Amino acid sequence: MALHTIENTTGAPTIVRSPAGPPKKSARTHAAQRWRRKAGRVILYVALIAGAVVMLFPFFWMISSSLKTFQEVNLSPPTMLPSDPQWSNYAEAWEGPPSGFGRYFLNSLIVAVLGTALQLVTGITAAYAFARMKFRFNNLLFMVVLATMMIPFEARIVPNYVLIRQIPLAGGNDLFGDGGSGLYDTYAGMILPGVAGAFAIFLLRQAFMAVPRDYWDAIRMDGASHWTFLWRVLVPMTMPAVLTVVLFGFIGRWNELLWPLIATQSEAIRPVQLGLMAFSGDEGSLYHLLMAATTLVAIPGIIFFLFVQRRFVEGLTAFGVKG
Amino acid sequence: MASEITVRRRKRRRMERLWLPALYLAPTLVLLWAFDIYPIFLSAWMSLWRWGIQPEEFIGLDNYIRIFEQIGSRPGGAPGEVGQSLMVTGFYVLGTVPATIVIAFVIANLLNSKVRFLGALRTAYFVPYITSTVAAGLAFVWLLNPQVGVLNSLMEWFGLPAQQWLLDPEPIVPKLMGAVGIGWPDGAPGFLAGPSVALVCVMAFSVWNTLGFAVVIILAGLITIDPQVKEAARMDGVNSWQMATRITMPLVSPTLFLLLVVSTIRSFQSFNEVYVLTSGGGYGAGAGSPLDSTLTLPVLIFRHLYERPSSVGFAAALSMLLFLLLLIVTLVQFRFAERRVHYD
Structure with a gap:
């Protein structure tokens, strides 16, 4: 029955190929159908918004708690919003760890910026070779690179720990990597193992291959080298892919936890996630301060994401469709 | 010239x-x-050694024999440390991966039905994913605080008993059965009792944390479906359940399969969430607590690497075990996918 009514421009129901039933009955069915559709819409929105509230509530609660006094944060039942916002909690939390959060933030910035930059440069040149150069074993090597995505992080962490301790001629080591501590407890040790990224190479290669060959032929006539072509033409043309790699790299580095924990021991070079863990160990029962510190660590990433989210989601989407 | x-x-x-x-x-x-x-x-080489900071003694397959010994039961009838960690990892993977994909599939379908504020809603689901596990995890630790956490206030408001959440090592199945008045049979095998309450909390966190990633990936797959296919199906009188299971699911099956493989690998490697939720926030008793009931295989590797002397070789043997498990599970998934996934 429902399939036989369609809406015309005036909004009144028109009967098409309806073998049974007078127009009146159809009008009633039509109204019921419209009501049902409307109800369906309402349920849809209620479900989606309820879901979004569940997803965001922990953040709301984190920020709300961060502005309460010690007494108020330990109240049961709790208050939804702080009765008198304590902005000074943030200053106190910032000074919380022995050397303050400033040092941790600086360390995270160093590791994230250097790590991302190195990954980008090595990823771009490798992706260029895979996408644009003819050489033996091109495909085979690319397969090997992709296969490294399958190696679990935990299977690499033990040997990586041993490896960075035995880098020759670093940290008091001799030529054979013995005697000292190598790159253990250094920025370089924290950064190096994560630089080569199969996912970044994969994304960039796809983007480079999509650029028509004519550009290369044209610039080749002028006698330009691969190097010029890559950095002057190809990279600017594939900016969305390049930015996606930067975003993923940066957020991944910023949020790293296990590797810095294993690869370092001095608080002076540890990144901000470890600083937050240390703070939670020392002052974990002072939840108003802990939540202030947590907000300080979480908010920059969220704001950064809000600014670039379209690019970020596009990057993920490309991954999802092509994989 | x-x-x-x-x-x-x-x-x-x-x-x-x-x-x-x-x-x-x-x-x-x-x-x-x-x-x-x-x-x-x-790693394979190291697993044949007793290894501290330096190699100490070549011991052949001793580390692997120790792994086998620690799978079997301890005197009290409980599984050994390795056995316990395998069971916990199993609960964790089986509990989080299907739940994440099913919930994400539902949400992605809802978001795909021409909703307003799509961008804002998608962002809401995605924010937990980009937040660091440490920050998001500590926010959860606070929500789940047994004394003054907001979740217990909510339980009281609904007239339910307050819980210990992350501090509760009791298995969930006997507990739920007890709540409705059914006793737990004495001789039943331990794994039937299910994960501990603490592990269920960590699993819930993990689903919450990775849901946005799955939603975005599935949404990307849904957008590529030709709307005419759905329209034709609707014309033929297909209802929405059939639409989801017979039309949409097969069409996005390559995307769902990719997601399944990626999430399973990630789930087997779960360290951060367990570490933060069970040792952060001032009252935790260390990663894997309480009573090893959240001890995933990666956390056990960490324990040997970080807390025990001369255990680096054993940690390497454990990571070979993890690698092997992942390889087998991924191969099985691909074998299964050959029959079920529809590529054009």
Whole structure:
């Protein structure tokens, strides 16, 4: 029955190929159908918004708690919003760890910026070779690179720990990597193992291959080298892919936890996630301060994401469709 | 003169064929070899040693024999440390991966039905994913605080008993059965009792944390479906359940399969969430607590690597076990997918 009514421009129901039933009955069915559709819409929105509230509530609660006094944060039942916002909690939390959060933030910035930059440069040149150069074993090597995505992080962490301790001629080591501590407890040790990224190479290669060959032929006539072509033409043309790699790299580095924990021991070079863990160990029962510190660590990433989210989601989407 | 130029040019071109790709690839290949590929071999080698900071003694397969010994039961009837960690990892993977994909599939379908504020809603689901596990995890630790956490206030408001959440090592199945008045049979095997309350909390966190990633990936797959296919199906009187299971699901099956593989690998490697939720926030008793009921295999590896002397070789043997498990599970998934996933 429902399939036989369609809406015309005036909004009144028109009967098409309806073998049974007078127009009146159809009008009633039509109204019921419209009501049902409307109800369906309402349920849809209620479900989606309820879901979004569940997803965001922990953040709301984190920020709300961060502005309460010690007494108020330990109240049961709790208050939804702080009765008198304590902005000074943030200053106190910032000074919380022995050397303050400033040092941790600086360390995270160093590791994230250097790590991302190195990954980008090595990823771009490798992706260029895979996408644009003819050489033996091109495909085979690319397969090997992709296969490294399958190696679990935990299977690499033990040997990586041993490896960075035995880098020759670093940290008091001799030529054979013995005697000292190598790159253990250094920025370089924290950064190096994560630089080569199969996912970044994969994304960039796809983007480079999509650029028509004519550009290369044209610039080749002028006698330009691969190097010029890559950095002057190809990279600017594939900016969305390049930015996606930067975003993923940066957020991944910023949020790293296990590797810095294993690869370092001095608080002076540890990144901000470890600083937050240390703070939670020392002052974990002072939840108003802990939540202030947590907000300080979480908010920059969220704001950064809000600014670039379209690019970020596009990057993920490309991954999802092509994989 | 002319031929000399040709020869030189040919020489140059041959050099380009050989040396340029090598130059462009060198940094990546060296790093990948050193930190991703070689470690698998090194790990296999190390697993044959008693190894502290330096290799101490070659012991052959002793580490693997110890793994087997620690799978079997301890005197009290409880599984050994390795057995416990395998069981916990199993609960964790089976509990989080299907739940994440099913919930994400529902949400992605809802979001795909021409909703307003799509961008804002998608962002709401995605924010937990980009937040660091430490920050998001500590926010959860606070929500789940047994004394003054907001979740217990909510339980009281609904007239339910307050819970210990992350501090509760009791298995969930007997607990739920007890709540409705059914006793737990004495001789029943331990794994039937299910994960501990604490592990269920960690699993809930993990689903919350990774849901946005799955939603975005599935949404990307849904958008590529030709709307005419759905329209035709609707014309034929297909209801929404059939639409989801018979039309949409097969069409996005390649995306769902990719998601299944990626999430399973990630789930087997779960360390951060367990570490933060069970040792953060001032009252935790260390990663894997309470009573080893959240001890995933990666956390056990960490324990041997970080807390126990001369255990690096044993940690390497455990990571080989993890690698092997992942390899088997992924192969089984691909075998299964051959029959079920529809590519165009």
